[in-house]
Amino acid sequence: KAGVTQTPRYLIKTRGQQVTLSCSPISGHRSVSWYQQTPGQGLQFLFEYFSETQRNKGNFPGRFSGRQFSNSRSEMNVSTLELGDSALYLCVSSLAGNPSTDTQYFGPGTRLTVL
Amino acid sequence: SQELEQSPQSLIVQEGKNLTINCTSSKTLYGLYWYKQKYGEGLIFLMMLQKGGEEKSHEKITAKLDEKKQQSSLHITASQPSHAGIYLCGARDTGRRALTFGSGTRLQVQP
Numbered sequence: 001k002a003g004v005t006q007t008p009r010y011l012i013k014t015r016g017q018q019v020t021l022s023c024s025p026i027s028g029h030r031s032v033s034w035y036q037q038t039p040g041q042g043l044q045f046l047f048e049y050f051s052e053t054q055r056n057k058g059n060f061p062g063r064f065s066g067r068q069f070s071n072s073r074s075e076m077n078v079s080t081l082e083l084g085d086s087a088l089y090l091c092v093s094s095l096a097g098n099p100s101t102d103t104q105y106f107g108p109g110t111r112l113t114v115l
Numbered sequence: 116s117q118e119l120e121q122s123p124q125s126l127i128v129q130e131g132k133n134l135t136i137n138c139t140s141s142k143t144l145y146g147l148y149w150y151k152q153k154y155g156e157g158l159i160f161l162m163m164l165q166k167g168g169e170e171k172s173h174e175k176i177t178a179k180l181d182e183k184k185q186q187s188s189l190h191i192t193a194s195q196p197s198h199a200g201i202y203l204c205g206a207r208d209t210g211r212r213a214l215t216f217g218s219g220t221r222l223q224v225q226p
Contacts, residue, residue, distance in 0.1 A: 004157075033213065043203070045213035056212050090157060092214075099207040099214050100146035100165065106158035 002027065004093045004107035012113045018079040021110045023091030025072050031097030032074040033104070034066060037088040046089075049074050050097050078112075086114045119204055121217035128194050129225050136189045136220045138204030144184045148205040148214065158203065161189075194224045 005024045013019050025032050033056075034046040048056035049068035066076040078085055088109045094102040118141045128134050138147070146165055150158035162171045164180035164187060171178055175192045191198055201221050205214040 006157075035214075042218055043205075043214075043216040045208070045215075048212060058213065088155065097212055099148075099205075099212060103160060103163055104148065104205075104214060105160055106150070108157040109155075111155065 004091055004105055006089075006091050006107040006110050008110060009108065010111045010113075012115065013081050014115050015081055015083060017081050018077060019081060019112060020075055020077050021089055021091075021112075023074045023076075023093075023107055025074070025091070025093030026105060029093040029095055029105075030072055031094045031102070032068055032072065033092040033094075033097065034074070034076050035090045035092065036060075037090060037109075038086075043090070046076065048097055055097065081114045083114050086112060088112075119206060119215060119217035121202075121204055121220050123220060124218070125221040125223075127223045127225060130195060131193055134191050134194055134222070136202050136222075138187045138189070138217055140185045140206060142185070144180065144187065144206045146207040147180050147187045149178050149187070149189050150203045150205060152201045152203060152219070154201070161202075191222075194222075196224045196226055198222060199224045 007022045031050045033048040035043050037043045045058040052068045063079045068074045088111050090109045091107040093105045120139045122137050148163050149161040152158050162178045167182045167184045169180045177190045180187045201219045203219045205216045208215040
C-alpha cells in the first residue's frame with residue numbers, strides 16, 4: 001500500500017505570493033490533517049478535513065486555507081506569503097481522524113521557503 | 116491545553132549502548148505516539164500506545180505508557196547509527212482531534 005504523498009517537495013516563493021500544496025492520503029483513509037513545523041514553534045496543527053469538510057482548525061490566520069476532494073486528496077493554500085511562513089508543511093493521513101484510535105501517518109513534507 | 120515535555124533534549128551515545136527518552140504530559144494521555152524524524156523530512160511512525168501500562172516493541176525499540184497515563188518512555192537497546200535522528204512524542208490534544216507534540220529529543224549515535 002502506497003504511503004502519504006506530498007507535492008511539491010520543495011518550493012521557493014517571494015513575499016506577497018500565494019502557494020498551493022497537495023497531499024494524497026493512504027488509500028482508504030478519509031481524514032487529512034495539516035501541520036506546520038518550524039524550528040521555533042515546533043509542530044503546530046493547522047486543520048483537519050474529513051469527507052470534504054473541515055472538521056477541525058488550529059490557531060492560524062485566515063491566509064491559511066484548505067480543501068479536500070471527493071477522492072480524499074487535500075490541498076492547502078497560503079495567500080499573501082510572509083517570511084514567517086517558511087516552514088516544513090506536513091500532511092497526515094488516517095482512517096477517520098481520531099488520534100485516540102486511528103494511527104496518524106505523516107507524509108514526507110513540503111519545504112516552503114519565502115524570500 | 117496539554118503540554119508535552121521531552122527529556123533529554125539531546126543525547127549522544129556510543130554505538131551498542133542502551134538509552135531512554137521520556138515524555139511527560141501535564142494531563143492524562145489519550146493516544147500517545149512516538150515518531151522519528153530525520154532532519155527536514157517527514158515523521159516516521161514508530162508506535163502508538165493507548166492504555167495505561169501498555170508496552171510495545173518494534174525491533175530494538177520499546178515504548179511504555181505508565182499506569183497513570185501521564186508519562187511515556189522510549190527505550191532503545193543496543194543503539195546503532197541508524198537510530199540517529201529526532202524522536203518526537205505526540206498526544207491527542209484534549210481540546211480537539213489533533214496532536215500536540217513535545218519539542219523532540221535529538222539522538223546521535225557514535226560508531
